[in-house]
Amino acid sequence: MFNKFKPDQYYRDIFAIDLGLLKEEGIKGIICDIDNTIVPWSEDSVVKEVIDWFEEIKGQGFKICLLSNGKDKRVNYFSKELSLPAVGLAIKPAKKAFRLAQAKLGLAKEEIVVVGDQIFTDIFGGNRMGFKTILVDPLSEKEFFMTRLMRKLEGLVYKRREQDE
Numbered sequence: 195m196f197n198k199f200k201p202d203q204y205y206r207d208i209f210a211i212d213l214g215l216l217k218e219e220g221i222k223g224i225i226c227d228i229d230n231t232i233v234p235w236s237e238d239s240v241v242k243e244v245i246d247w248f249e250e251i252k253g254q255g256f257k258i259c260l261l262s263n264g265k266d267k268r269v270n271y272f273s274k275e276l277s278l279p280a281v282g283l284a285i286k287p288a289k290k291a292f293r294l295a296q297a298k299l300g301l302a303k304e305e306i307v308v309v310g311d312q313i314f315t316d317i318f319g320g321n322r323m324g325f326k327t328i329l330v331d332p333l334s335e336k337e338f339f340m341t342r343l344m345r346k347l348e349g350l351v352y353k354r355r356e357q358d359e
């Protein structure tokens with residue numbers, strides 16, 4: 195019973211997810227939460243880094259569907275912004291919306307991973323469907339998202355410089 199509340203993998207944020215490992219595990223599709231997973235709860239736009247990340251995983255051949263308990267208007271906005279199919283008003287962990295998302299991906303349950311920040315909606319919901327699950331830290335509870343992102347970018351720049359010198 196309690197195993198259903200345990201994610202298969204944990205990462206601090208979406209950018210840290212090991213896509214190579216997912217491929218090795220036979221994962222072909224990602225059902226991705228919106229609020230606090232790709233966008234802080236209080237924000238209503240996506241940062242370029244998130245758009246780029248989805249482009250990257252699409253480029254690697256993964257199919258993606260957004261799945262959110264949020265209102266249709268907000269969910270449709272992100273669907274359009276990211277050019278991704280989406281299911282809103284999901285009432286996760288209810289199975290119905292997960293099934294809808296699976297149908298949009300057109301994949302078997304073994305080929306799907308759910309990515310989200312909440313144990314009781316994303317992880318429990320995904321596990322009981324037989325999907326793989328990845329937990330990430332909620333964005334709003336961390337230091338401000340952009341600050342972290344900038345630090346990460348700064349880190350990359352410094353590393354490059356060190357290599358150049």
Ligand SMILES: [Mg+2]
Pocket residue numbers: 227228229230231310311312
């Ligand atoms: Mg969430």
